[in-house]
Amino acid sequence: MLATSDTAWSVRRWASEWGWDNPNRAACTSCICSGLHDGVLDWLVYSSAADSFVWLPGVGAVSLGQRKRRIQFCSEKGGGFIRGSVNWKNTLAYRKGACQPASNCRIRIHRSNPKRPGRYLMYRAAVIGLGRMGSTFDDEISSGGAIFLPYCHAPSYAASPYTELVAGADLHAEQGAIFADRWGLDQEHIYGDYREMLAAERPDIVSICTTARHRAAIIQDAIQAGVKAIWAEKPLTLSLAEADAIIELSARNSVAIAVNCSRRHSPFLTEARRMAQSGELGDILQITAYTECYISHNGSHAIDTMRYLVDGDVEWVFGEMESDEEAAGEEDLMGNGYLAFDNGVRGYIRAMPTGIAPWEFDLIGTEGRVRSLSNGAETQYYRWVPGGLRDEGLPARAPFPLPLSIQGTGLSVIADLVNAIETGSDPRCSAEDGRKALEIAIAMRESHRQGGRRVDLPVADRSLRILSVEIGGDAVPARVRRLQQEPVVA
Numbered sequence: 001m002l003a004t005s006d007t008a009w010s011v012r013r014w015a016s017e018w019g020w021d022n023p024n025r026a027a028c029t030s031c032i033c034s035g036l037h038d039g040v041l042d043w044l045v046y047s048s049a050a051d052s053f054v055w056l057p058g059v060g061a062v063s064l065g066q067r068k069r070r071i072q073f074c075s076e077k078g079g080g081f082i083r084g085s086v087n088w089k090n091t092l093a094y095r096k097g098a099c100q101p102a103s104n105c106r107i108r109i110h111r112s113n114p115k116r117p118g119r120y121l122m123y124r125a126a127v128i129g130l131g132r133m134g135s136t137f138d139d140e141i142s143s144g145g146a147i148f149l150p151y152c153h154a155p156s157y158a159a160s161p162y163t164e165l166v167a168g169a170d171l172h173a174e175q176g177a178i179f180a181d182r183w184g185l186d187q188e189h190i191y192g193d194y195r196e197m198l199a200a201e202r203p204d205i206v207s208i209c210t211t212a213r214h215r216a217a218i219i220q221d222a223i224q225a226g227v228k229a230i231w232a233e234k235p236l237t238l239s240l241a242e243a244d245a246i247i248e249l250s251a252r253n254s255v256a257i258a259v260n261c262s263r264r265h266s267p268f269l270t271e272a273r274r275m276a277q278s279g280e281l282g283d284i285l286q287i288t289a290y291t292e293c294y295i296s297h298n299g300s301h302a303i304d305t306m307r308y309l310v311d312g313d314v315e316w317v318f319g320e321m322e323s324d325e326e327a328a329g330e331e332d333l334m335g336n337g338y339l340a341f342d343n344g345v346r347g348y349i350r351a352m353p354t355g356i357a358p359w360e361f362d363l364i365g366t367e368g369r370v371r372s373l374s375n376g377a378e379t380q381y382y383r384w385v386p387g388g389l390r391d392e393g394l395p396a397r398a399p400f401p402l403p404l405s406i407q408g409t410g411l412s413v414i415a416d417l418v419n420a421i422e423t424g425s426d427p428r429c430s431a432e433d434g435r436k437a438l439e440i441a442i443a444m445r446e447s448h449r450q451g452g453r454r455v456d457l458p459v460a461d462r463s464l465r466i467l468s469v470e471i472g473g474d475a476v477p478a479r480v481r482r483l484q485q486e487p488v489v490a
């Protein structure tokens, strides 16, 4: 057990007490991370010698370089988290931004920044495609539910404690000028050609916020340029062959790819999944999604959320598309699907008009049920209580557990991606997840093409594709199309 002290501690002293291999290095490269939990803070520190996390107990003052910070702990939980209170402005774990929920709490060994002694070196992040999702999408959001701000890429990099936004690239100079002005970048860090940007700026993390038309090529170029991680918009690609190539190349080069099917970072849907996995809902039987959308474009969100909630893979599907004509072509389209998961769960997605039920997910188990309504605006939880005819029990509405804190969705995606870089784990929504969403949509359309036959996955013909609806008119940025009063797919 670690020694505690009520006097000042230095990082150098932790290093020797906890057996860090190089105290000098530890003194300038280590850091504490904290997580907000039950209104108090959890603190952990990583020991590279022990190759494990250790708990920081006791009361003390901590000095890191020139910065002296006071941390007061009120209790210690044996072998678990140490919970304490702290003056937020005096935390040394975070330069800015909110703490992570305890479940995400993670210690990172920061590299010191040689140009700014005492400051942590952040991951260098750059954005390709400086439009709505690259920069301004958050301006369109007026209430939370499915999304919490910061959500889109640039504001999330700007706010994240892990990243520094260093550059952007867009074919359209005006998009670049607006981006530079808004995010405080010198024009010299804005590029017309993303390849030049990758070579000159050497970013660690790159966001790819063009439409799916260009995504496969840009992802492959970014991997070849040596980035550590990619945050890619959805849908991942137009064709299965493109997705296959990306996944193969990223695996070969150990590059993490997070696909922005961001509902995986919703605290409500994450809690619903936890309830399903823990058995609180009993055996999971059914997942239903009502999402009026095109099956590749926003269908990628819906299909991915279904897979996330039931934690299973789809083995086969039936599909019905909006018309034979639409199903025969390659354009994105509306349709419905019946999904058979490998864990026995059955799913139904209605991506045709949904009337008064927009963006609903209904997760049904033998003991409980969670419904996410109106695009995350409300979450309902039902469980059995005694009563009913012949005392068989009744499903009664119970309070749905609320999150202790909610951080911006984009911050959660970045923290997850940084975790993937540092641990080699898959991002919560990986390129594989992106490929599976596309494959399920294609299989639904194939089923319709074959007169409603069952289609097994994986789909054999890898040349199949869906031209995601957002690529229509994408030679002109959405902002300009809006100025010209042309419709833009949200």
Ligand SMILES: NC(=O)c1ccc[n+]([C@@H]2O[C@H](COP(=O)([O-])OP(=O)(O)OC[C@H]3O[C@@H](n4cnc5c(N)ncnc54)[C@H](O)[C@@H]3O)[C@@H](O)[C@H]2O)c1
Pocket (backbone or CB within 6 Å): 128, 129, 130, 131, 132, 133, 134, 137, 169, 170, 171, 172, 175, 192, 194, 209, 210, 211, 212, 214, 233, 234, 235, 260, 261, 262, 297, 470, 476, 477, 478, 479, 490
């Ligand atoms: N995850 C979400 O919630 C969400 C929400 C909206 C949009 N999206 C996705 O974001 C993507 C972008 O949509 P948008 O609405 O932001 O479009 P947009 O038109 O606003 O932005 C795209 C930008 O990419 C630029 N661009 C195109 N080709 C380029 C290239 N080769 N190099 C550099 N820049 C290039 C365009 O000039 C434009 O500025 C789409 O794939 C869409 O599906 C996701």
